[in-house]
Amino acid sequence: MNATALSPRMSRVRPSPTAEISDKVRALTEAGRTITNLGEGELDFDTPDHVKKAAISAIKKGDTKYTAVAGTAALKEAIIAKFAAENDLAYQPSEVIAGAGAKQLIFNALLATVAAGDEVIIPAPYWVSYPDMVALAEGKARILPCRAEDGWKLRPADLAAAITPQTRWLILNSPGNPTGVVYSPEDMRGLTDVLMSHPHVLVMADDIYEHLRFGVPFATPAAIEPRLKARTLTVNGVSKSYSMTGWRIGYAGGPAWLIAAMQTLQSQSTSNACSISQAAAVAALKGGRTFMDQWQERLVERRAIVMEMIRNTDVLTCASPDGAFYAFANCAAALGLATPAGKMIASDLDFATYLLEEAGVAVVHGAAFGASPYIRIAYALDNAVLKDACHRVEDACRRLTRPAARKAVA
Ligand code: PLP
Numbered sequence: 001m002n003a004t005a006l007s008p009r010m011s012r013v014r015p016s017p018t019a020e021i022s023d024k025v026r027a028l029t030e031a032g033r034t035i036t037n038l039g040e041g042e043l044d045f046d047t048p049d050h051v052k053k054a055a056i057s058a059i060k061k062g063d064t065k066y067t068a069v070a071g072t073a074a075l076k077e078a079i080i081a082k083f084a085a086e087n088d089l090a091y092q093p094s095e096v097i098a099g100a101g102a103k104q105l106i107f108n109a110l111l112a113t114v115a116a117g118d119e120v121i122i123p124a125p126y127w128v129s130y131p132d133m134v135a136l137a138e139g140k141a142r143i144l145p146c147r148a149e150d151g152w153k154l155r156p157a158d159l160a161a162a163i164t165p166q167t168r169w170l171i172l173n174s175p176g177n178p179t180g181v182v183y184s185p186e187d188m189r190g191l192t193d194v195l196m197s198h199p200h201v202l203v204m205a206d207d208i209y210e211h212l213r214f215g216v217p218f219a220t221p222a223a224i225e226p227r228l229k230a231r232t233l234t235v236n237g238v239s240k241s242y243s244m245t246g247w248r249i250g251y252a253g254g255p256a257w258l259i260a261a262m263q264t265l266q267s268q269s270t271s272n273a274c275s276i277s278q279a280a281a282v283a284a285l286k287g288g289r290t291f292m293d294q295w296q297e298r299l300v301e302r303r304a305i306v307m308e309m310i311r312n313t314d315v316l317t318c319a320s321p322d323g324a325f326y327a328f329a330n331c332a333a334a335l336g337l338a339t340p341a342g343k344m345i346a347s348d349l350d351f352a353t354y355l356l357e358e359a360g361v362a363v364v365h366g367a368a369f370g371a372s373p374y375i376r377i378a379y380a381l382d383n384a385v386l387k388d389a390c391h392r393v394e395d396a397c398r399r400l401t402r403p404a405a406r407k408a409v410a
Pocket of ligand 1: 041100101104127176177206208236237239250267
C-alpha cells in the first residue's frame with residue numbers, strides 16, 4: 001500500500017470550481033494585479049449589527065460549549081417559527097435540523113439516503129456542488145438540461161420523462177444559482193403535479209436565495225403541494241439572506257426519519273454547528289428584515305449595471321434575472337474570435353480566462369454549472385467597483401477580433 005494513495009472516492013470529486021477561481025484571484029492579486037472578483041457567490045453587505053451583537057453577547061454569556069447536535073432549542077424554535085410564518089410549513093422540533101451551512105445539510109441528506117446506482121435528478125445549469133455530492137454518495141446524477149428560452153425552468157414533461165424506478169431525489173433550487181431563475185407558484189405546481197404520480201421520489205428544495213428576489217413571488221414545493229411535505233426536505237440558511245456566509249449556519253425541515261438520519265451523520269462528523277453562530281442565527285431569524293429592502297434596492301441597481309454592460313457588448317446576451325445576484329450570460333458570439341495576443345476563444349473557459357487576464361475581472365465559466373457557452377457574473381459588489389469592472393469587460397470584448405478568413409486554396 002502506497003502511503004500517499006488516496007481513496008477511490010476521491011476520483012469522484014473535483015475541487016469546487018468557484019473556490020478555484022477565488023484561489024486564482026488571490027494568486028494574481030498577490031502578484032500585484034488588480035482583479036475584480038465577479039465570481040464569488042456572496043453578498044458584499046455587512047452582517048447586520050443586531051446579529052453581530054447577539055454573537056458577542058453569546059460569547060460573553062459563555063455559550064461556547066457543545067450544543068445539541070441538531071441545534072439549540074432556541075435556534076430550533078426560531079427555525080420552526082420562520083417556516084411557519086414565511087412558508088406556511090408546520091414542523092415539530094424532531095423535523096428540523098441546523099448544520100454548518102446549507103451545504104452540509106444537503107450533503108448529509110444525500111449521504112443518508114442515496115445508495116449505489118440511485119439516481120438524483122438535477123436540472124442544469126446547477127449549483128456546482130450537487131453532482132459531486134451525489135457522486136460521493138455513490139449515486140448517479142441525472143442532469144436535465146433546461147433552456148434559456150424557457151427562462152431556465154425545468155419543464156414538467158421533461159421531469160416526467162426523466163423519472164425512473166431508480167430516481168431517489170429531485171433537486172430544485174429557486175431562486176437559482178447560477179441563472180437567477182425564480183419558479184412562480186404556477187411553475188412549481190406543474191412540477192409538484194408530476195411528483196404526485198411518483199411517490200418513491202424525494203424532493204430537495206434548496207431555498208437558500210429565498211429572500212433575494214426582485215418583485216416576483218416565492219414558491220417552495222412542500223407549501224405548494226402539502227401532500228409532498230412528508231417526502232420533501234426544505235433547505236435554507238442565513239448565508240445569503242442575512243449576508244452571513246462565514247458564520248456557517250444552514251437549516252432544514254423535513255420528515256423526522258430523514259432528519260434523524262442526517263443528525264446521526266452529523267453526530268459522527270462535525271457535531272453541532274458553531275454555538276456562537278447559532279445564537280447569531282436566532283437573532284437573524286427573529287430580528288425582522290427591514291434592512292433587506294435597502295439591500296434589494298442596491299441589488300436592483302447592480303443588476304441594471306450588469307445588464308447594461310451585457311447590452312453594450314456584441315458578444316454577450318442575457319435576459320434580466322428575477323432573483324439571486326447572478327447573471328448567466330450567453331457568450332456564444334465570442335467563440336471563434338481572436339484575442340489581441342492572437343489566441344482563439346474556443347470555449348467559455350477560454351473566454352473567462354481571457355476576461356481574467358485581459359480585463360482583470362473574474363467570472364465563472366458556464367461549463368462549471370453544466371451549461372456552455374455561458375459565463376456567470378456575480379454582481380454583489382459596490383456599484384462603483386462593479387461599473388469599473390463592467391467597463392473593463394466591455395473594452396476587453398471590443399478587442400476581440402474575427403480572424404481573417406483563410407484564403408481558399410486554388
Ligand atoms: N445552495 C446553493 C444553490 C448555493 O449557491 C450555495 C452557496 O453558494 C449553498 C447552497 C450553500 O450555502 P451555505 O453557505 O449555507 O452552505
